[in-house]
Amino acid sequence: MRSLVLGGSGLLGRHLVLDLMHSGDISFTYFTNPHPIPGAQGHKLDLKDEKGLEVLIDKTDPDIIFHAIAPPSVDWHENERAAAYLTNVSSTRIIAERSRDMGAKLVYISTAFVFPDLEKIFNEDDIPAPINFYGATKLGGELASKQNPDHLIIRTDQIYGWSLPGQKKSFVEKTLEKLMRKENVEVCKDWLNSPTYVKDLSQAIIALTERKKRGTYHVVGSSFLDRVSWANKIATMFAQDTSLIRGIDSSSLNLPARRSNARLSNDKIREETGMRLKTVEEGLEAMKMEMDGHGDA
Numbered sequence: 391m392r393s394l395v396l397g398g399s400g401l402l403g404r405h406l407v408l409d410l411m412h413s414g415d416i417s418f419t420y421f422t423n424p425h426p427i428p429g430a431q432g433h434k435l436d437l438k439d440e441k442g443l444e445v446l447i448d449k450t451d452p453d454i455i456f457h458a459i460a461p462p463s464v465d466w467h468e469n470e471r472a473a474a475y476l477t478n479v480s481s482t483r484i485i486a487e488r489s490r491d492m493g494a495k496l497v498y499i500s501t502a503f504v505f506p507d508l509e510k511i512f513n514e515d516d517i518p519a520p521i522n523f524y525g526a527t528k529l530g531g532e533l534a535s536k537q538n539p540d541h542l543i544i545r546t547d548q549i550y551g552w553s554l555p556g557q558k559k560s561f562v563e564k565t566l567e568k569l570m571r572k573e574n575v576e577v578c579k580d581w582l583n584s585p586t587y588v589k590d591l592s593q594a595i596i597a598l599t600e601r602k603k604r605g606t607y608h609v610v611g612s613s614f615l616d617r618v619s620w621a622n623k624i625a626t627m628f629a630q631d632t633s634l635i636r637g638i639d640s641s642s643l644n645l646p647a648r649r650s651n652a653r654l655s656n657d658k659i660r661e662e663t664g665m666r667l668k669t670v671e672e673g674l675e676a677m678k679m680e681m682d683g684h685g686d687a
């Protein structure tokens with residue numbers, strides 16, 4: 391099998407490449423950080439270069455494309471709307487049409503932010519209603535993916551794990567770095583998430599593709615909690631001082647994008663694959679094992 395991982399230099403993309411390693415030929419893309427992976431072919435790609443994207447897909451001739459490219463941040467989308475639309479929606483349509491025409495499967499990584507800020511547990515059949523431009527363009531990317539009937543849309547939330555130099559750091563690493571420097575850590579007490587351990591996410595996505603699944607799946611960690619509780623769990627797991635952690639109201643930050651506290655149900659993936667994604671405690675424990683050299687990193 392030939393796989394093309396778009397965004398293979400990112401946190402999730404790199405794990406997908408590593409987990410696919412024994413499945414056949416692997417190509418991946420990077421934008422600013424080459425991060426070579428032995429046994430896989432890296433290609434530089436700027437998603438804004440539509441011609442370059444088409445040429446790359448034709449050249450690598452994949453049986454499956456994983457689209458895990460992400461612009462810098464949720465707030466960036468709010469401020470750079472034209473670029474955000476192009477990156478998340480227009481280019482996804484090209485990828486979907488190209489993969490459809492060559493008979494390849496498309497896996498598109500989406501987000502819990504396609505849903506609004508309501509106190510309910512969203513399943514895959516619920517109707518999305520994003521409250522920020524990031525969510526709107528990711529929903530646009532989902533719709534574009536459907537140009538390929540053999541599509542798999544994965545909605546996830548707050549991916550965490552150890553990053554490489556140059557990769558975006560997750561909430562866990564940013565919090566831990568401040569705690570280790572004995573700095574105060576201010577976190578938004580009104581933001582709630584289902585933190586998702588990157589290795590679980592990568593393995594779940596591959597399990598779904600191996601089972602030839604199509605359609606939409608929610609793949610999130612098994613805990614739903616606010617950022618103060620999450621930061622406290624990080625401090626406790628890594629033996630840091632919890633008194634440095636302070637909850638603040640996100641409104642005090644005047645951020646461009648509103649956050650949605652949407653909670654996703656994991657029932658479908660558990661029922662169809664038997665996979666149970668880690669709780670925050672289990673994911674942090676796995677990160678600690680990796681740090682201590684006992685994990686399977």
Ligand SMILES: NC(=O)c1ccc[n+]([C@@H]2O[C@H](COP(=O)([O-])OP(=O)(O)OC[C@H]3O[C@@H](n4cnc5c(N)ncnc54)[C@H](OP(=O)(O)O)[C@@H]3O)[C@@H](O)[C@H]2O)c1
Nearest residue numbers: 397399400401402420421422423436437459460499548549
């Ligand atoms: N992180 C989360 O908490 C979260 C939550 C929900 C959904 N998601 C979705 O999950 C997927 C993976 O996220 P992630 O956190 O693993 O991403 P990430 O670590 O930020 O990696 C982003 C990837 O996109 C590449 N990239 C950025 N701008 C690009 C451009 N203009 N052209 C081509 N490539 C570009 C980066 O390349 P370089 O690093 O080489 O520049 C990198 O490979 C994304 O679709 C994201 O929307 C993430």
